[in-house]
Amino acid sequence: MTLTIPELSLVVLIGASGSGKSTFARRRFAPTEVLSSDAFRALVADDENAQGATVDAFAALHFVAARRLARARLTVIDATNVQPEARKPLVALAREYHVLPVAIVLDLPDELCYERNRSRADRTFGPHVVRNQRSQLHRSLRGLGREGFRHVHVLRSQDEVDAAIIERQPLWNNRREERGPFDIVGDVHGCCDELVDLLRQLGYVTGESGAWRHPEGRKVVFLGDLVDRGPRIADTLRLAMSMVAEGNALCVPGNHDMKLKRKLEGREVMVSHGLERSLEELDQEPPDFRGAVRDFLDGLVSHYVFDEGRLVVAHAGMKEDMQGRGSAKVRDFALFGETTGETDEFGLPVRYNWASEYRGRASVVYGHTPVPEPEWLNRTLNIDTGCVFGGRLSACRWPEKEVVSVAARRIYVEPVRPFQPADTAPGLTAQQANDDLLDMDDVRGKRLIDTRLQRNVTIRDENAAAALEVMSRFAANPKWLIYLPPTMSPSETTKRDGLLEHPSEAFEYYRSHGMPRVVVEQKHMGSRAILVICRNEEVARSRFGVMDGEEGICYTRTGRRFFENAALERDIVQTVGAALGRSRFWERFQTDWACLDSELMPWSVKAIELVRQQYASVGAAARVGLGEAVAALEQARGRGVDVTGLLERHRSREAMAEQFARAYRHYCWPVNSLADIRIAPFHVMATEGAVHVDKDHVWHMETLASVVEAGGNLLMRTPYHVVDLGAQESEDAATKWWTELTEAGGEGAVVKPMAFVAHGRRGLLQPAIKCRGREYLRIIYGPEYTTPEYLQRLRQRGLSAKRSLALREFALGVEGLERFVRKEPLRRVHECVFGVLALESEPVDPRL
């Protein structure tokens, strides 16, 4: 005997104690699918027969069942369930999660049950218990359908129980294996002429049978509302039905279609909203056509899940928690969407904008409510462009995600209300308007962010909390923040005398991971600055949704505006924009905007307080303090006291203090205007349609060189060397350069693999490694760190935490840009930017 159940259902076993439910469940279902009341009694009370623990046990069982159903896992309830009040919460649970409740009744003879119970030492109750349970069961049998069980299977003997086979049936809406390609057509409403125009435009032809088909095997998906209102309803039905019959189309029902169906079934419906047009036309048709229409409509499935779950289609949309599920509520949502319960000034129900809250992974294409322009919003697309009201008939090509439209030949019906999206600010897309505010729930708490480069990156709760504060108090408009740069690890600590860092360790890192060549770029002595530059104000609005009249932004590695002085920032943005224009960058990349990663000098622009309160202050203290000490020691030596060692030591300390001051002074010069600022761009991070992490670093350097040339005084080039890691002389030349650079007070160099994204044998490699010069590191490790005994102790620094952090931030940074370039909702971009900021609050030695 085969018991057919939906693949996603809540299976409720019903049977007296001893009827063999647990054994049946064990044999027919996976152990984790079965929730047994006995097991839950044991979980909460350490005794599976503790009747006193029943209430707690069921509370826990219902909780677990709910979590499973929310995750779309088939769940079996193994309890007697003979009383209606025991089953009622289970049916409610199934409804809440839009899964079908199934009853499997084990109606076995009293004696058998009693015998089984007797053979178990822990079941001491008498035969009357089983008798009572069975009579309750019998009283329940007829009412199970009314209680809400859509499938009821009754097994009346042990033989039937043993012979029973469970067959799990996919839901009708599950068409995950159908990958398309599809052409999803919005509400036709009898506009058959336009439908034919549209099909032609999409490349469909009529076959021998007269039915439309696509030479490349594409399929049409009708989003419902084929009927009512328009001029050629019967023809529309004929066209759609023939395409569906020949397997060239699928169709989901619309609310109009369902009303027509009920009318054709002879039920009482109000004839309005264009239904009268359908009836007029169908009255002219032979009765068997009407029957065929009725059967066609009756067979329609509320919604479909296609393409491995990537695409969901339904007439009025589908919320994430209803996709691929089946219940009356799911069907209603597919037909009508959701309303707020209010009515607008035209007397029509106010639609609840489920799409603005949609967070699902699947794209949802739907219709039902006419809009002037199909616009993606949180991966949903409404393509009802109101053909029958004189708008257009539109189709969405999948997986291309393009919209193809044909104009209505005329206005067939005047719309009751003008169709327009409710809350779009002028000039912004629906998505941009929606993105004006980000949601706390999209950033708060522990998060896993899926990135292309590193799979899941975990953001811990406390780090997210820290990022929330920084983002809220200091960051610029999130619409501008499409990228935050990763932190950078230094090279392994060198063993060379007097040094902590040296390029040879960075070379060795990349060589040992199989990289043949690296690029060594000068590390500028400034602060990291991200430049997002638009060709003009209009691009800032249309691409970034920024309405403030800005043409770009310059922000720090923590997402804060670099300059408080808005005029200075505007000058910088415009100067860089002009350089991009003059170097024909816009044309070359066919873009209207660019995101550049750069270093901005002098460091003191941003860090003047730090210089004042820390560096200069320590320098002054050292100079004065050591100077006085040397003077006192000299005086003591003058009177013959042996302080030679001390004096030497303090003289050398005094010299180091002076070197320290020289080191920080390199980073300070007064900034009064644009003329005092230098920017060295070193990465073209992204332009329209492209994140340039697929280009090597020489490409980035050369591409930017032409921009720098056109950039006048503001922009500067980054000197670099390409090093062949197989050739000692190549390495030596770069090392010599580094040594000269750092001995002249330069900060150091950054060593990068040739490829922007480099993989070694064990995964992603560090995108860059910095080698800082000996003098610069005084600013980091203190004036006297080069004293041999100090240096020896400083060498024990560990890099692994810093390196892991750098990789995760790199992956997040690139992911954010890729999402932006794919035009994903801002929250998806912001998630990555927020993640980088959160990771930056992880405790890692700040001197690395």
Added chain:
Amino acid sequence: MLLTIRTTHRPATDLGFLLHKHPDHVHTREFPFGQATVFYPEASEEACTAAVLLDVDPVTMVRGRGGRDGAEDQYVNDRPYVASSLLSVVLARWFNSALSGRCERMPDLVSIALPLEARLAVVPCRGGDAFLRELFEPLGYQVETRRHALDDSIPELGESRLFTVTLRSSRRLGDLLTHLYVLVPVLDDQKHYWVGHDEVEKLLRHGEGWLERHPARDAIVSRYLVRQRGLVRDAIARLTAEEEPEEEATAERKEAGEHALERTLSLNDRRLDAVCDALRETGASRVLDLGCGEGKLLRRLLADPQFAEIVGMDVSSRALDAAERRLKLERLAPTQRERIRLLHSSLMYRDPRLAGFDAAVVMEVIEHLDPPRLRAFERVLFECARPGAVVLTTPNGEYNVRWPSLDAGRFRHPDHRFEWNRAAFQAWALGVASRFGYAVRFEPIGDEDPAVGAPTQMAVFTR
């Protein structure tokens, strides 16, 4: 770090007996933080100078902090060079007899006044020359100070807070050492770690006989004792390390700024009163305090049973932790505890947890938001959270001219992004009210000045 003590008592070399350190030798001793040396640059019948030289090991200083590498424990640190609490440790442990006025070889010498000159080569002093004099002049010292520039080659950087200080007086050596022992850490206003928990005892012992009557007594006590916390490294400080002036400086300015200014009016209390009154008038029972900080308003709200449900929200989780401690939430009776919740959230993000309240307070918050971000704030509060009423306060920038200590054009707090005049505030509030369907009225808080209005302005939105 160098301290020299000179005397012209005759014979001056008796100083060696008092200090228990022979003038012709070099004395060294190891301390956990480095090596101390005593030597004598001059030692004659007429004049004798003892030098205490402390060679602090900067790496040990950092490593000593329990291996926790945070933004505050920097290798770039002035500790190796300046006179600080480390000097006090050396005085207490190595000059114990002299400090307590004992000398076996010359018992009489400890009790007589000697002509003494103490010189601190570099000492950081918060409060400057004036504070230095305030500390030492009442004790009878002739004070000579020299303030150092931060960097002579970058004059724009200005003056440092570093001084070379010379103190002259005729007195017992033990008294001089005691004064240095207590007052050097007070000048520096920062203590190292190895200072134990018996600070109060030590202060009372060493301050006996002079501290009680010292005119700057309260400042000395609070500075001496205050710096016991302070080591908690936190993520925020590091995140903004490059952009934010170090925290203590901000705190100092804040103290000198907003707080001190407004304290004279006890404006804070009057603001709390006004906000509570306005809130009560709305009839609200379920209320939100947005930007509750450490919970001053929450405490008042708790005291009024009209407020059945109180939610304090702040973007800083540290502030919320402090609020939880200050309000002693853990020890509240269950019925009281049920009335109040703290929520970590932000006014820049839509948060459904903030929806459905009768009223919300936004006290001294908006001036901390960048003006372009106000739009997000308006929608989060007035469109999404949409409380029945909103009580909002912000400084009245016009009033700033009434505070002579506040430089023209400066704000009351370094984190303020703007301080609106009355017209700007009212224009903004009326715009918000009309866009989001609220009515609004305005009230001054604090004494109203006929020309510039009251120091704080309040708007009450209702719908």
